Every structure is written in C-alpha cells, then in structure tokens.
Amino acid sequence: MRPVYLDNNATTRVDPAVVEAMLPFFTEQFGNPSSIHSFGASVGQSVKKARQQLQQLLGAEHDHEIIYTASGTEADNTAILSTLEAMPGRNEIITSAVEHPAVLALCQHLEKSGRAKVHYIGVDSLGRLDLEAYRSALSDKVALVTLMWANNETGTIFPIEALAELAKEVGALFHTDAVQAVGKVPIVLKGSAIDMLSLSGHKLHAPKGIGALYVKRGARFKPLLRGGHQERGRRAGTENTPGIVGLGKAAELAITHMADEQTRVKELRDRLEKAILQRVPNCFVNGDVRERLPNTTNIAFEYVEGEAILLHLTRQGIAASSGSACTSGSLEPSHVMRAMNVPFTAAHGSIRFSLSRDNVPEDVDQVIEALPKILENLRELSPFWAGANKGPTEFKPVYA
Amino acid sequence: MWDYSDKVKDYFFNPKNAGALVEANAVGEVGAISCGDALKLMLKVDPETEVIQDARFQTFGCGSAIASSSALTDMIIGKTLQEAITITNQDIADFLGGLPPEKMHCSVMGYEALQAAIANFRGEEWHDDHEEGALVCKCFGVDEGMIERAVRMNKLTTIEQITDYTKAGGGCLTCFDKLEEVLAKVNAELVAEGILAAHEAYSLGAADAAEIKAKAKAKKDAEREAAPPTSPLAPASPLPPPSAGMTNLKKMRLIEEAIEELRPYLKKDGGDCELIDVDGNNVMVSLTGACTGCQMASVTVSGIQERLIAKLGVPVRVVPVKSHVH
Ligand code: FES
Numbered sequence: 001m002r003p004v005y006l007d008n009n010a011t012t013r014v015d016p017a018v019v020e021a022m023l024p025f026f027t028e029q030f031g032n033p034s035s036i037h038s039f040g041a042s043v044g045q046s047v048k049k050a051r052q053q054l055q056q057l058l059g060a061e062h063d064h065e066i067i068y069t070a071s072g073t074e075a076d077n078t079a080i081l082s083t084l085e086a087m088p089g090r091n092e093i094i095t096s097a098v099e100h101p102a103v104l105a106l107c108q109h110l111e112k113s114g115r116a117k118v119h120y121i122g123v124d125s126l127g128r129l130d131l132e133a134y135r136s137a138l139s140d141k142v143a144l145v146t147l148m149w150a151n152n153e154t155g156t157i158f159p160i161e162a163l164a165e166l167a168k169e170v171g172a173l174f175h176t177d178a179v180q181a182v183g184k185v186p187i188v189l190k191g192s193a194i195d196m197l198s199l200s201g202h203k204l205h206a207p208k209g210i211g212a213l214y215v216k217r218g219a220r221f222k223p224l225l226r227g228g229h230q231e232r233g234r235r236a237g238t239e240n241t242p243g244i245v246g247l248g249k250a251a252e253l254a255i256t257h258m259a260d261e262q263t264r265v266k267e268l269r270d271r272l273e274k275a276i277l278q279r280v281p282n283c284f285v286n287g288d289v290r291e292r293l294p295n296t297t298n299i300a301f302e303y304v305e306g307e308a309i310l311l312h313l314t315r316q317g318i319a320a321s322s323g324s325a326c327t328s329g330s331l332e333p334s335h336v337m338r339a340m341n342v343p344f345t346a347a348h349g350s351i352r353f354s355l356s357r358d359n360v361p362e363d364v365d366q367v368i369e370a371l372p373k374i375l376e377n378l379r380e381l382s383p384f385w386a387g388a389n390k391g392p393t394e395f396k397p398v399y400a
Numbered sequence: 401m402w403d404y405s406d407k408v409k410d411y412f413f414n415p416k417n418a419g420a421l422v423e424a425n426a427v428g429e430v431g432a433i434s435c436g437d438a439l440k441l442m443l444k445v446d447p448e449t450e451v452i453q454d455a456r457f458q459t460f461g462c463g464s465a466i467a468s469s470s471a472l473t474d475m476i477i478g479k480t481l482q483e484a485i486t487i488t489n490q491d492i493a494d495f496l497g498g499l500p501p502e503k504m505h506c507s508v509m510g511y512e513a514l515q516a517a518i519a520n521f522r523g524e525e526w527h528d529d530h531e532e533g534a535l536v537c538k539c540f541g542v543d544e545g546m547i548e549r550a551v552r553m554n555k556l557t558t559i560e561q562i563t564d565y566t567k568a569g570g571g572c573l574t575c576f577d578k579l580e581e582v583l584a585k586v587n588a589e590l591v592a593e594g595i596l597a598a599h600e601a602y603s604l605g606a607a608d609a610a611e612i613k614a615k616a617k618a619k620k621d622a623e624r625e626a627a628p629p630t631s632p633l634a635p636a637s638p639l640p641p642p643s644a645g646m647t648n649l650k651k652m653r654l655i656e657e658a659i660e661e662l663r664p665y666l667k668k669d670g671g672d673c674e675l676i677d678v679d680g681n682n683v684m685v686s687l688t689g690a691c692t693g694c695q696m697a698s699v700t701v702s703g704i705q706e707r708l709i710a711k712l713g714v715p716v717r718v719v720p721v722k723s724h725v726h
Contacts, residue, residue: 305436307402307462311412333436345460348436381418381466383429383440383458 001317004363008203009152009180009296009354010321014246015205021249022207025242033239034230043241050248057251058197058214059188067213067231068244072179072200073102075213076146078224078235079175079196080106083144084116086220087173090143094119094172096129096158097339099148103177104335107146116143126288127156127340135166142172149181149197153336153352154287155296157185164193173219179203179211183254184261184293195219201243205356206250210243257357265355266294268364272353273297275368280375286342286350295355300337300346301375303384309351312374318367321352345384405497408467415466417473421456428516428526431509432540437461439469441513443476445521450481457513464496464503471495472510481518487511488553489565501564508550508565536582537568537575544582551586555595557602559583574682574719580604651712652678658711659685662704673704682719683708 031039033047051063069075097120110116119137122130145167150157164174175196183204201210215221228236286298306322337347379385424442431438444454455473459466476484489507493499519526535543550565563569584604590596659675676684704718
C-alpha cells in the first residue's frame with residue numbers, strides 16, 4: 001500500500017532540490033559568514049542570496065527586512081516581545097481567538113504576568129474575524145495587532161492587508177503569522193501596512209529549524225536574542241547557514257510552484273472535498289470555503305470521534321490530522337472549533353486534510369475510496385447514529 | 401498518536417458485539433458528548449437466572465473508548481448480574497493489556513455503563529453519584545462520588561492520577577483543593593482497611609499543595625504547547641483578593657444588579673443567566689441557552705466577568721455551574 005501524506009499543514013517533505021542546495025554548506029562551505037577570510041566570505045554571499053530569494057517570495061522592498069530565526073514560533077515571539085518593548089506608553093495587544101499557540105500562549109502569558117492587556121477577537125461560525133469587535137478594540141493604547149494570515153486548522157484566510165490598514169490608523173504595529181500562507185498564496189509586502197510577518201521553513205518544503213521574521217524598514221524593533229552582531233544586531237547567534245540556504249532555495253521553488261498550488265493542488269483538494277461530501281452523509285466543511293488556502297480542507301464528520309477516524313486512516317496508510325482532543329492528549333476540543341461554535345458532536349469528529357505539490361491524483365482517490373466505509377463502520381458503533389434510517393438518534397446520555 | 405496495546409487495537413479495529421440490541425432488557429447510557437465520549441450498553445438478561453445472554457454496545461469516542469466498550473461486552477456475556485457487577489474499570493483495562501494513563505477514563509465509562517444497565521434491569525434509577533455528591537470539578541462535571549470511587553477502586557494516590565481516571569482537574573484546576581481533600585480522605589480509609597500502605601497514602605499537608613499545583617500546571621502547559629489551547633477567553637489567572645473596603649452584602653447586591661442588567665442581552669441571543677452563589681472571588685452563575693459545555697471557556701462567561709469587574713471595581717472570577725445536573 002502506497003503511503004498517502006495529507007498532513008502538509010503540520011510539516012512538508014523537504015524538496016530534493018533544497019537538500020542538494022544545502023549539502024555543500026555542511027562540508028566545503030563550512031565557514032562562518034561573519035569571518036573576514038575567504039572561507040566565510042563566500043558563505044556570506046550565499047546567505048545574502050537566500051535573503052533575496054525570500055525577499056522575492058514576500059514581495060518585500062529590501063532584502064535586509066528579512067531576519068532569519070530558528071522557527072516560526074521564534075519569529076512570532078520576537079515580533080510580540082519586541083513591540084511591547086519598543087512601544088512605551090502602549091501596553092495592549094489585539095489578537096484573535098483562533099491564532100496558533102505560538103502567539104496565543106505567549107499572549108496569555110503576558111496577560112497573566114501583567115505585562116499586557118490582550119484583546120482576543122472572536123470569529124463567526126465560518127471562522128471569519130469579527131470586524132466590529134476588532135474596530136472597537138483598536139485605540140491609541142494598542143501597541144501591536146497580531147493576526148494570522150491563514151488558519152492552520154481550517155485554512156480560512158483573514159483579510160490581512162485591510163486589517164493592517166486599520167491598525168495603522170491608530171499607530172499600532174501590525175504583525176501577521178503567515179506560517180501557513182507563505183508559498184500558498186501570493187504576498188506583496190511592499191506598499192502594504194504590514195510591519196512584521198513570520199514564516200517557517202518546514203511548512204514550505206525547507207527543513208525544520210529555520211524560519212524568518214520580516215520587519216519593515218523603519219518599524220520599531222528590539223531584538224529578542226542579544227550577544228552578536230548577526231542579522232544587523234537584530235538576532236544574535238551564528239547563522240544556520242545550511243538552513244538559510246535551504247530556505248532561500250525553497251522560497252525560489254515556491255515562486256515557481258505558486259501557480260501549481262493555486263490550480264492543480266486546489267483542484268485536487270476540491271475533488272477530495274466534493275467526493276467526501278457526496279459520499280458521506282452528515283458531514284460539512286469547517287471554515288470559510290471561499291476565503292481559504294488552496295490546499296486545506298477541514299471536514300466535520302458528525303457523530304464520530306476524530307481519533308477513531310484517524311486510527312482507521314493510518315491503518316490504510318493515509319496520514320491526516322484531527323482537532324480532536326483525544327488525539328493530542330489534552331481533554332478539550334480544538335480552540336479553533338470552539339471559537340467557531342462548531343457543535344460538539346461535529347467538533348470532536350473534525351479531520352483536516354492538507355495537500356501540497358507533492359500530492360498526485362491517486363492520493364486523493366485512495367482517501368475517497370477508504371473514507372466512506374470507515375465512517376459507515378464507525379457510525380454503526382455510534383449511539384448517536386441509527387443505522388437503519390441512516391440518520392442521527394435522540395440519544396441523551398446520563399450526565400451530559 | 402497513542403501507544404495502544406495489540407489487544408486494544410484488535411478490539412478497536414474488529415469490535416465485537418457492536419450495534420443495537422433489539423431485545424435488550426437492560427440499558428445503560430453514560431458519558432458526556434461535550435467531553436468527547438458517550439456509551440450505550442445494552443444487555444439481554446435471562447429474567448430467571450439473571451445470566452447475561454447477550455450484550456451490545458454503541459460508543460462515541462476515541463480508539464480506547466471503543467475498545468473498552470467492546471471488551472466489556474465480551475467480559476460479561478455468560479456471567480450472572482451478580483458476577484458482572486463486581487467488574488471494575490481496572491479489570492477492563494487489565495483485560496485489554498493496559499491503557500495509556502490518560503485514557504483510563506474510557507474504562508471508567510465502561511464500568512459506569514454496566515452499573516447503569518444493571519440498575520435499569522432491576523428497575524432502579526441508577527444514581528451515578530454525579531447527582532448525589534457535590535460537583536467537585538465543574539470543568540468536566542465530575543462529582544465527589546465518582547472521584548471517591550475512582551480513588552478507591554484503583555488505589556490512586558496522586559492528583560494527576562485522578563485527572564487521568566476521571567478527567568477531574570484537567571481544566572482550570574480551581575477544584576484542586578477539593579480533589580486533594582477527597583484523595584486524602586479516601587487514602588486514609590484505604591490505609592485503615594489495610595488496602596494501602598500508610599507511606600503510600602496521600603495526606604493533606606504531607607506534600608506541598610502549591611508545588612503539586614505548579615506541577616499539574618506545568619504538565620498542562622506542556623500539553624498546550626503540543627496541542628491547541630483552550631479558548632483564550634477563559635479566565636486563566638487567579639485573581640488578587642477583592643479590596644477590603646467592600647462588605648459582602650454590598651458586593652452581592654452589586655453582582656445581582658449587574659447580572660440583572662445583563663440578562664436582557666443574553667435573552668436576546670436565546671440565552672439566560674442566573675446567579676447561584678458567591679464565594680469569595682468566585683461568582684457562580686448558571687448559564688442556559690448559550691454554550692453550556694463542559695468548559696468554563698466561553699465568550700459569554702468572559703463578557704459577564706468583564707461587566708462584573710467594571711461594576712465592582714474589584715476582580716472577580718465568573719464560574720459557570722450547572723443549576724441542575726441530570
Ligand atoms: S478542572 Fe476541575 S473545576 Fe476546572
């Protein structure tokens with residue numbers, strides 16, 4: 001059985017061309033880019049080239065607006081902590097209820113330790129930001145607005161450029177966690193009101209352990225890591241040169257594959273989604289189907305639990321993921337599903353399929369083939385499902 | 401994913417005795433959909449001999465919940481009710497070659513369904529203890545009886561174990577003190593009965609409560625790192641004590657007033673809110689209509705909390721409780 005990987009929002013396979021580009025930087029090209037001698041100088045050139053490749057992917061005005069980090073999480077943390085320090089007199093943060101933990105956990109910590117007041121903007125049942133609430137939270141006390149470009153669980157896209165404009169009006173800095181969006185949707189930072197943007201290498205076919213933070217020229221910034229002049233003193237620590245070169249190559253490849261993501265990958269996703277909705281009763285798509293990443297579909301299967309579905313998929317060689325509480329070891333369903341008010345019977349049974357340019361039509365076929373039977377079997381087991389009339393029951397357990 | 405035993409996998413992938421049992425004369429339905437699991441156990445019992453002739457299950461839940469239910473049916477078919485009633489959740493877990501600690505509550509659900517079904521056969525109303533004892537953990541709707549039983553039957557000696565077996569304490573952890581109290585009490589009983597060695601027992605003050613609390617929190621934080629967190633709108637941090645200036649009576653009045661002011665808004669959205677009790681900084685309210693799920697996290701709760709804080713000028717924490725547990 002051919003393994004089918006549909007969990008690309010979790011991580012992607014490193015592109016062989018990226019691996020190839022990286023290899024010399026473990027061997028001949030081992031020099032420290034900060035060194036004057038020739039060993040370092042040529043490496044320094046490669047680091048600069050990678051920066052330009054990223055600049056292109058992001059449509060940034062200057063290559064030095066890119067700061068390499070070790071991960072998307074580090075980029076997010078840097079953006080938030082830097083802003084709090086750089087904007088004296090302002091101590092409020094606006095974010096959303098559906099952000100990635102890299103943003104949410106830090107905001108909660110800052111709130112708890114009394115370092116910031118945080119506004120968590122809610123979403124509607126389609127995962128769209130509550131614009132009314134956003135507007136009314138904006139004030140001259142707000143230091144930073146941090147909102148994700150695209151949601152990792154549902155793929156729902158926020159209107160980031162417009163949201164950034166609003167933040168600018170009150171003089172707040174605007175950061176976006178674009179970890180899921182970069183490489184999948186076109187981004188042009190030049191001329192936008194976006195001050196900072198985070199990205200992560202391993203979500204776009206570069207290796208793990210490398211990420212980047214874009215900081216618009218002129219935006220106030222305070223480094224998170226001190227102790228060296230690397231990255232123009234904005235992020236100390238000897239550069240991860242193989243990772244940087246790999247990220248640069250991955251950015252270059254992402255530009256050439258962007259059209260593929262928007263067309264072929266999207267068509268595969270749409271075919272998968274349509275077939276599932278047609279063949280499996282009582283399921284629906286979570287999130288905003290129109291404003292959405294081209295590679296993601298998150299489907300709620302009513303009356304069954306997500307881990308049970310995943311176990312069956314895994315046995316058939318299919319890798320996907322679930323927001324189900326039982327899978328992760330936490331006892332609560334995903335905060336994204338809760339924020340969207342997805343009913344419990346469906347939230348517990350939500351499965352995310354995330355594709356990439358590595359996927360082929362047969363992958364999708366395999367899932368379409370396997371899934372209806374899995375759901376049928378699991379629903380046979382469910383007290384909420386009456387097999388005979390293929391519909392939900394009136395089951396009401398004790399202490400519900 | 402989880403490291404399930406081969407037997408768990410087998411019972412999950414090839415569940416025995418699944419589906420509805422039309423001629424069932426004993427049915428037990430337990431679980432909480434909001435927390436992700438529910439089980440309907442159906443038995444056909446010979447009225448003369450009280451032998452369980454057939455057993456079927458329907459389960460909404462994860463791999464181990466389905467495996468536990470199926471294993472239970474296999475374990476009880478052919479037994480008399482008298483024999484079956486002695487089966488504990490640990491027996492179910494043992495039968496399956498063990499369960500991951502975080503999944504022990506799946507076997508507890510099996511145990512409860514069996515007790516409920518037997519009560520149902522005998523024409524008794526099964527009291528799951530969730531009604532009798534006071535609700536200890538509001539996040540997961542777990543009461544004293546269930547915790548006591550879990551501690552007793554499984555000889556639990558730590559708070560973390562209680563969370564693994566019953567889910568209690570897996571949320572906001574405001575129930576910590578009470579959990580500790582129940583644990584110490586039952587452990588002391590077990591020691592007196594010679595079931596537990598004295599040095600194993602958890603006793604109040606023997607360990608530093610704050611330390612255990614911090615540990616539980618650290619574990620939870622680690623889980624959060626790995627998994628999406630709960631709604632950030634949850635009142636997470638313990639709040640400082642209210643300013644000394646206000647009398648309790650005055651505070652109570654203000655709270656009542658604030659809630660009365662809010663109710664029209666909630667009603668407009670099809671919800672309602674009732675003040676149940678005030679205990680120190682905790683304002684217990686019962687919510688209806690709006691999200692009344694198993695967690696405290698909801699926009700409504702934080703909205704009410706914000707209003708109360710604004711009105712009182714002192715920090716309070718709004719705790720949603722169930723006005724009636726059914
Ligand atoms: S965890 Fe028990 S009340 Fe919240």
